[in-house]
Amino acid sequence: MSQSTASRTVAGRSTTPPGGGPRRRKHPLLGKNPFGLLLSAPYLIFVLAVFAYPLVFAFWMSFHDYFFAAPGAAVDRPFVGLDNFREVLADPAIIRSFGNVGVFLLINVPLTVILSLMLATALNKAVRFRTFLRVAYYVPYVTASVAVVGVWIFLFSGNGLVNQILGPLAPDPAWLINEDWAMPTIAIFVTWKGLGFFILLYLAALQNVSEELYEAASTDGAGRIRSFFSVTVPGVRPATVLVLLLSTVTGANLFTEPYLLTGGGGPNGASSSPVLMMYQRGIEQGSPDTAAAIGVILVIGVLILAFIQRKLAGGDES
Helix, strand or coil: CCHHHHHHEECCEECCCCCCCCCCCCECCCECCHHHHHHHHHHHHHHHHHHHHHHHHHHHHCCECCCCCCCCCCCCCCECCCHHHHHHHCCHHHHHHHHHHHHHHHHHHHHHHHHHHHHHHHHCCCCCCHHHHHHHHHHHHHCCHHHHHHHHHHHCCCCCHHHHHHHHHCCCCCHHHCCCCHHHHHHHHHHHHHHHHHHHHHHHHHCCCCHHHHHHHHHCCCCHHHHHHHHHHHHCHHHHHHHHHHHHHHHHCCCHHHHHHCCCCCCCCCCCCHHHHHHHHHHHCCCHHHHHHHHHHHHHHHHHHHHHHHHHHCCCCC
């Protein structure tokens, strides 16, 4: 019997675990790697403090008659059940804001996925000025919305450059003060501004698509378009699921753009969003309980949309 074999068997029993080394004990609370948990503790505390606690507190507020009071003041905030939700669902302005963000998502999400994938595929090739184009697409994303909003107001105003180019085809009244075109214009603005970030996601995903797959498709007689749909699209499916989820979540939380572009949801509430309504009801009108109820409904709606998108886009398989 060799020395290694003898070390593994003593009286017919194995003394060395199958993994070849000492078996690490699992702590009942800290798991197998307490040091890793220690390193992730700061971010975990940040998530609990910034996201989890406000969400739980907002959920509690939505079921109580909550109002702002002086710090340290003892006030009664009775439980009101579903009264806040009934008030929200009976308010036409709030219902319209949910419809507005639905229109926004129908325009923004497909445009974001299609344009970012197509542009990333083009920029992944050996094209001239590739580095310049990558930077050019990313610059709007890192530029503050306040800085670029003024440019878009100039472009889409009544005497703006877009209307001058379109001439008699331009809408009247102009884009951002037109009830039919205000939200689509905002959706195009948000798509343009965030495109660079999603292009980077797809560029990272394209690095994992093997060139051998394209060579095999070319050998089978596939052209560029067929290779795109047969190789590129399936190859970046995990990135597509991520883009869908991120664009949906950020779009559902739309606030800055309608607040700045249309003066707070105008004209006549045509560009208002649920988050904007939360700000107006909770901060400007002093009804944080109603604002919390809007937020709870919005969170539930986003979770349902995210679940449907994962199922349709094959997120579980990814």
